[in-house]
Amino acid sequence: MLMCGTVAGSIPGVSFDQMKLQIKLGVPRSLQQSLDIEKVKSVFPYGKILNVEVVDGGLICSSGVHCGRNGDKNDDCYIVNAAVYVGY
Structure with a gap:
């Protein structure tokens, strides 16, 4: 996975492992309780x-x-919007 806006060597002396991420997910309310955050x-x-x-x-x-x-109960398609904030 390559994160947009981050390029190897973009900040001299800082590695990808030093990145700090904040994630915001837009999820339909009815699905929020079943979301597996660890996954x-x-x-x-x-x-x-x-x-x-x-x-x-x-x-x-x-x-x-x-x-x-496959265990489908209906033909619903779930779309989640994600914003990933990257800092060091």
Whole structure:
């Protein structure tokens, strides 16, 4: 995963592991309680996550596909918006 706005060597003497991340997720309210924050954190390959904030947002719409054998209960598609703030 390459984070937009961060380029190797962009700050001399500072490594990616020294990055400090704050994450804000716009999630539909009905899904917020089922969100696995630790799983979200696990997708960031470097840096220290200082905070994950979940706010009302995102979208639930139809995907047009309902696959019962995969455990789907409907054809809902869930969209979450993410903002990642990067600092050192």
